[in-house]
Amino acid sequence: MTNPDIRCRFAPSPTGYLHVGSARTALFNWLFARSVGGTFVLRIEDTDGDRNRPELIDVIFDELRWLGIDWDEGPFFQSDSRDRHRQVVTDLLANGRAYLSERVNEENVVIEGSELVDGLAVRYRVPKDRQVVFTDAVRGDVSFETNDLEDFVIWRSNGTPTFLLANAVDDADMGITHAIRGEDLLSTTPKVQLLMEEIGATPPIYGHLPLLVNEQRKKLSKRRDDVSIADYRTRGYLPEAMVNYLALLGWGPDDDIEIRPIIEIIDKFDLGRVNKAAAFFDLKKLDHFSATYIQNLDADKFVELVLPYLHADERWSAETIDVAVVKEFAGDVQQRVARLSEVPDWYDWLFLDSVEIEEKAMNKGLRKAKQADEVLDGVIEAFADCAWEEDVLNQTVRAVGDTLGVKSAVPVRVAVTGKMGGIPLYGPLVRLGRDKTIDRLRTAREHLRSSS
């Protein structure tokens, strides 16, 4: 089903970062537009003059692009329609649908006058004894009594429109047919609808998305939670994983297939199937998605994505990184990480001059390992003149262990890498070289001697 007449929009305010909840809203709008062949519009709700600095806005564009969410029209800025907004307010004032208002000692006082006055706010006069009903694309019929609504400000005393006014006017002017947004905006809907009625416009179909919540089941907040998309990007989540995961918060395909290309998600997406209950943003599951996407990367792409992280690592200089080595063991590293930022720790021992043995590994892998000293002695001796090939190295370590009747791989691994776990050892050892390897084995042997 395609309908080119459908127009939806994402309308963030310029906060200086893209919130994951906003990203999810943007994504659902985008998925909806793409799935029906409609138009996706980007509009910046910068009615509050203090906040429309370019640097606060560009990051939002950046993050949207990173996620692969592209827009067909815009970005438009609400502040560019100031004259139009002022005109609407002026009209409402002139025909008595709104009035001048001032806040005096916690009280709103009505000021006489039917024209805009500098320094005074304008309030919309909410009609009495009426019901505002609408059919939400996600929630079904919703209704409000206007008697429960207070007169609200549509024009600030500083000469700017409020979100309520600008939102109504702009959606009308831009021909928005569907407004998909967070549930936190549900109770503003009757106010906006009333304003649209005043200007003779047909309101869009609203679809209020369930909120994203934290473990306390509270709306994700900037203070307590990791909400910035940019931070997830820095930590090395793949955008494809992020988008795939976000799409599944509040919605699910009917065929139980969760990890799938965006093109299929678009195809499966159905606004009417969006859930109503709040969804917990589960990092563990995001990690799983990200790990899967990283695992499926081809080696070249993986290297390309990971090089910046390796180069930025302060433990070595960028020139130290051997791209060929990174690529050779890419597959082994890929199946061990959920985020790109974790990657350097799997390669580090290959690029470091010497390794520091982690305390835990020292204890468990060397001190407490049976006859670790003899294993090291044996391997040091055997490594001195054996062929420096993967299979030979493997066999050699094994043989030393067999002779002693103990497991020999772990002590060697700990001595060379400094850690208990890691990628398969012997291939990388070939690249590390005989000298460095034996050197590390000797160093570990010394440690053992001095600490026992």
Place this chain on the structure above:
RNA sequence: GCCCCGUUCGUCUAGCGGCCUAGGACGCCACCCUCUCAAGGUGGUAGCACGGGUUCAAAUCCCGUACGGGGUACCA
């Protein structure tokens, strides 16, 4: 307080009156594989908030209750 919205395994979800002794995924547990850690494979764990209706039949429809959330700004 008032208004609005919501409630299926711990979590994300499938389910839109019979196919449900409720399916999948993450997590967790066990086993297999294995030079380690993983990955992978196999199996397991766990849920329709509660109470009334309606119906031959309800997780699915209606009404209450409880609990949770959102809003109630010259923020959006």
